Amino acid sequence: MKTRMFKKADLFIAFAVLFAALCALLAISLAGGNGRTAVIEYRGETVKVIDLDSVAAPYTFTVEGDLEVVMEVSPQGIRFAYSPCPDKLCERFGTLGKKGQVAVCMPAGISVRITGEGEYDGVTG
Amino acid sequence: MKNSKKTALAGMLAAFAVAAGALESFVPPLPFAPPGFRIGFSNAASMTAAAVSPFAAFAVASVKSAFVLITRGATAALLSFAGGLASCAVTLLMFRFARAKVGCIGIGIASAAAHNLAQVSVYSLIIGAAAFWYLPYLLVLGTFCGALTGILLDLALKLIYNRKDAPDGAKHKK
Amino acid sequence: MKKAALVFLLLALTLAAACRRPYENNVDFAMGAEVTQKLWGAGEETAEKALAAIRSLEEEISYRKEGGAASLNRGGELTGGDAFDIIQKSIELWRDTDGAYDITVLPIVELWGFDTDEPHIPGEAELSAALEKAGTEKIICENGALRLTGGVRVDLSAAGKGAACGKAVEIYMASGATGGIVTVGGSVGVFGTKNGSPFRVAVRSPFDPSAAAAVLTLTDTYVSTSGSYEKHFFVSGAEYHHLLDPSTGYPVMNELISVTVVCADGALSDMLSSACFCLGAEKSLPLLKKYSASALFIKRDGSVLVTKELAPCVECDSYEVLP
Numbered sequence: 001m002k003t004r005m006f007k008k009a010d011l012f013i014a015f016a017v018l019f020a021a022l023c024a025l026l027a028i029s030l031a032g033g034n035g036r037t038a039v040i041e042y043r044g045e046t047v048k049v050i051d052l053d054s055v056a057a058p059y060t061f062t063v064e065g066d067l068e069v070v071m072e073v074s075p076q077g078i079r080f081a082y083s084p085c086p087d088k089l090c091e092r093f094g095t096l097g098k099k100g101q102v103a104v105c106m107p108a109g110i111s112v113r114i115t116g117e118g119e120y121d122g123v124t125g
Numbered sequence: 126m127k128n129s130k131k132t133a134l135a136g137m138l139a140a141f142a143v144a145a146g147a148l149e150s151f152v153p154p155l156p157f158a159p160p161g162f163r164i165g166f167s168n169a170a171s172m173t174a175a176a177v178s179p180f181a182a183f184a185v186a187s188v189k190s191a192f193v194l195i196t197r198g199a200t201a202a203l204l205s206f207a208g209g210l211a212s213c214a215v216t217l218l219m220f221r222f223a224r225a226k227v228g229c230i231g232i233g234i235a236s237a238a239a240h241n242l243a244q245v246s247v248y249s250l251i252i253g254a255a256a257f258w259y260l261p262y263l264l265v266l267g268t269f270c271g272a273l274t275g276i277l278l279d280l281a282l283k284l285i286y287n288r289k290d291a292p293d294g295a296k297h298k299k
Numbered sequence: 300m301k302k303a304a305l306v307f308l309l310l311a312l313t314l315a316a317a318c319r320r321p322y323e324n325n326v327d328f329a330m331g332a333e334v335t336q337k338l339w340g341a342g343e344e345t346a347e348k349a350l351a352a353i354r355s356l357e358e359e360i361s362y363r364k365e366g367g368a369a370s371l372n373r374g375g376e377l378t379g380g381d382a383f384d385i386i387q388k389s390i391e392l393w394r395d396t397d398g399a400y401d402i403t404v405l406p407i408v409e410l411w412g413f414d415t416d417e418p419h420i421p422g423e424a425e426l427s428a429a430l431e432k433a434g435t436e437k438i439i440c441e442n443g444a445l446r447l448t449g450g451v452r453v454d455l456s457a458a459g460k461g462a463a464c465g466k467a468v469e470i471y472m473a474s475g476a477t478g479g480i481v482t483v484g485g486s487v488g489v490f491g492t493k494n495g496s497p498f499r500v501a502v503r504s505p506f507d508p509s510a511a512a513a514v515l516t517l518t519d520t521y522v523s524t525s526g527s528y529e530k531h532f533f534v535s536g537a538e539y540h541h542l543l544d545p546s547t548g549y550p551v552m553n554e555l556i557s558v559t560v561v562c563a564d565g566a567l568s569d570m571l572s573s574a575c576f577c578l579g580a581e582k583s584l585p586l587l588k589k590y591s592a593s594a595l596f597i598k599r600d601g602s603v604l605v606t607k608e609l610a611p612c613v614e615c616d617s618y619e620v621l622p
Contacts, residue, residue, distance in 0.1 A: 003176070003220075005229050005276065007226065007228035021261045041253050041255055046614070092160035106200060106248075106252065107200070109251060110252070120499040121489075122487040122498065122500045122501070123482065123485075123500070124486065
């Protein structure tokens with residue numbers, strides 16, 4: 001039986017995968033509203049939520065995960081400013097400011113992502 | 126192919142996978158890819174092994190992950206192993222059931238997608254659902270990188286199966 | 300090939316359906332408060348229905364309208380309906396709290412004028428006269444019918460906003476929505492989830508109305524808050540607020556500034572928040588336990604106390620967990 005480098009079905013596979021990617025992207029970008037909220041999670045648990053639209057001046061804070069990382073918030077967005085992890089991948093994500101963006105520091109178990117939802121859904125009091 | 130030859134081939138492919146993986150860490154990161162994203166040249170070796178036998182495929186995936194365990198730690202190894210197993214499974218299935226219909230590029234793309242999906246799933250166990258936000262980027266990039274490794278797979282298969290002692294009567298060409 | 304394409308199309312449709320944007324509505328006014336609704340998996344029609352249900356509840360339980368509560372105040376009898384149910388719950392809570400929760404203090408509230416533009420300190424004599432007129436013991440329940448004696452009048456506004464949230468959530472449940480959140484004034488009802496994740500409800504800071512003192516992560520429950528900062532005035536530096544102690548007729552003066560109660564019953568969440576404010580944090584605990592409710596207390600000094608059942612749902616810079 002021959003295996004060729006390329007057959008027509010390959011195109012279909014490529015489109016199917018790209019289509020799945022498109023669906024996933026749509027699902028992420030359609031969910032929620034039009035705000036810019038940074039959600040910081042440690043192992044899936046929300047640690048901190050920041051409304052990026054209401055940030056006036058840059059500031060930094062630390063997040064206690066498996067490692068202690070420093071995050072910097074500015075009107076442009078949020079970034080991993082420093083992590084003691086060995087690979088520093090998280091710092092290379094740069095500043096996240098658009099809905100749907102995500103950055104992760106695996107060794108610390110900390111992720112940050114930008115959702116379109118407001119800081120909260122309702123207010124009591 | 127005799128079993129001894131299969132084993133030798135599996136060993137070579139595993140060595141190649143490790144070498145490709147090591148070399149890849151010297152390649153500068155793709156400018157638009159998320160940090161940590163790799164083209165996955167070593168996947169070409171795993172897929173070639175899958176064409177030889179399921180055992181060879183498993184062996185290559187294991188050796189690759191063992192090497193990652195030594196160089197990049199347990200988490201990375203777990204991710205590598207999950208991705209390796211998933212992509213091997215998909216490759217094996219496609220070789221078995223769809224060999225007549227699909228080409229190497231298609232197998233490469235499907236295998237890369239399976240790799241990404243498995244990794245993101247394991248990833249989500251560690252850091253939570255945020256991991257799935259990666260998926261769209263990974264799938265798009267994976268399509269191109271999968272096509273690339275598919276071409277490598279095709280070259281490898283031609284190298285192996287065009288030899289006189291090609292196994293199981295499974296001639297690749299002619 | 301065609302089959303595979305169909306599968307992908309279905310997958311895409313499911314994804315699109317699952318992640319619909321919520322329906323949002325921010326403009327209504329009912330129950331003397333602003334009503335906001337957000338719905339997942341349902342739309343305007345459901346929100347309209349919920350609003351209609353809230354309006355008809357208001358008609359039934361507001362002493363200012365023409366329904367059950369109003370007719371009871373005019374000397375009628377009540378044998379059922381929303382007003383009947385809320386009064387029954389109120390009588391029980393009155394007993395549970397030794398009178399700290401009392402729906403008959405309307406004459407006293409009117410003396411203080413908290414619902415007018417010019418609230419003021421009432422005179423001693425008129426206050427004690429008004430206290431005479433109050434008292435839940437004057438509500439008689441005989442043969443399944445409620446009636447009032449001794450000129451007493453009922454005011455169910457301490458339960459109204461929470462009960463309204465309950466009405467809206469009932470409509471959401473029946474509509475097939477996957478999630479919904481309704482706020483009526485300071486009460487919030489949450490139903491289901493928003494695309495799988497829980498709702499985030501902020502507890503307004505007593506010290507800065509635009510800030511959150513804490514955030515609660517919740518599904519399928521009700522939240523209400525009673526805070527002394529909502530309606531208050533100052534006379535020569537002393538604060539007077541609308542949360543009155545039924546035993547004295549004066550504003551409750553304890554260490555608390557705000558009480559937020561989470562409870563599986565909308566009306567009860569609202570009622571308990573008033574009752575717990577009057578009782579103080581410590582005495583509230585057995586009461587909350589009885590109603591399987593949990594609470595977040597904010598003290599005048601800004602410190603936050605949380606019952607242990609609620610602690611896992613609370614996001615707050617610093618708080619103390621109650622035993």
